[in-house]
Amino acid sequence: MLETTEQDPPAEPAAGRRVRAVSWHPAEGFRRRLPASHIDRALAREGTLVWLDITDPQPGDMRLLRDEFGIHHLALEEVVTPHPRPKCAEYPGAYVMAMYATGVCASGEIDLREVVIYAGRRFLVTAHRRALPEIDECLRRWEANAQGILDGIAAPLYSLLDTLVDTCFPVVDVLAERIDEAEDRILAMRNGEGAPDIYLLKKDLLRLRRVVAGERDALNLLLRQDVEVIPPASALYFQSVYDHLVRLVESIDTYRDLVSNAMDIHLSVVSNRLNQVMKTLTAISTILMSTGLISGIYGMNFAYMPELKLRYGYYGALGLMALIALGLAAFFRRIRYI
Structure with a gap:
């Protein structure tokens, strides 16, 4: 949807690296190819919102975030620090969230891709080590939500969080199918085959629950605080995302119980x-x-x-x-x- 624009890369850009920016103004609408050197001009105009997305951030990007958005130097450390679980923290001028996009690899393993989010009053920054195709869907949803449905930076932030949470539902469906198949193999198994599948399923469910429960807690923290980037009128939409996370946690807990029952059945057989x-x-x-x-x-x-x-x-x-x-x-x- 967006192309690579001007950036401040190192001398040898890393493979897969990408920096893109988009801005929105109530009178002019979306500008889908905003050069990085024009970010300060866009932010100088009242009412303009800027979203900067960085794939495989480099040291030069840290300077860009500090100089153009005024992000605190401690908050910048979140980009280079891996997070074992999602989090939400408040820094001067911005809220920082560590969230995950989920998927299923060709091998059947769960794929977790971390994305660090900086949300200020009129800017949103996303940084991630690996490519995140879901960003295109987030931008499409922002266009749909920007026409008066949500105010300020809450529109792209809601679009981003909603898209990331939606990536969990197909993963849960795949795990549910694998659980059904494992149960069928257990009941008809010969010589104990099928047991490794149960343990892998339990491990995948544990990893997924750690992420989803962490995102639920992070979003709950964001909703319970008087956050400038989320106007009261927009809180209902974020509450909907929170409800989705609660439902996901309940579904995962149910499937974990099914896996435990399947393990009991396996041991009984x-x-x-x-x-x-x-x-x-x-x-x-x-x-x-x-x-x-x-x-x-x-x-x-x-x-x-x-x-x-x-x-x-x-x-x-x-x-x-x-x-x-x-x-x-x-x-x-x-x-x-x-």
Whole structure:
């Protein structure tokens, strides 16, 4: 939607690096190709809003953020510091949020892409290490929300947060399908296959919940404070995003319970199969012990054993062992041991 514009890059721009800016003025509308060198002029005009998006930020970008937007130097450290979970913090002149866009890789693993957000009274800055195609959708939504629905920087901020949260729903749907497939494999499994899927699902759900719950807490903190960038009339829209996050957390907790139940079912199935194996081994051992008892008795080296002189004693012993083995086999089969 937007093209790369003027920027202050290092001598050798990193692969995949991109800096783009867009501005909006109530009278002129959107300017989709705002050079970075014109940001100060745009901000000097009353009523102008500026959104700067940076992919793979470099040291020169830190100077740009400090000089053009007046962002505190401690807040700038948020760009270079990885965040284990989402957060929201207030600095002089801007609120800083660490949020995540979620997706599913081709391998089936959850893909979490961090984006740092600076929200001031008339500017919005997003910085992320990896490409974030969702930014184009955010800008499209900003255009839809800028026509009087939301005031000030709340329009692009709401568009951004709403888009990032919406990326979680397809991920949850994919995990739900994987849980159903894992349950079906568990019930029909042979030799314990399917168990690794359960543990991977539980790990993915834990990672996703850590992100979604952190975003819920960060947005709740933003809503509960008297934030200049969110006018009271716009708070309802951010409350809607918060409600989506609450629903996502509840859904993830439900699926985590389903995974726990699936693990219990897996352990029960494995235990039942082990019990059946032990029953079979017990039956076989009992049969062999019974026949071994007879052969052991007649294998003793005593001089006087009356049965040893019987003409058909050998065949009688074999017949007795066969009779006992068949009787025990029929008994164990009746009680479902074999």
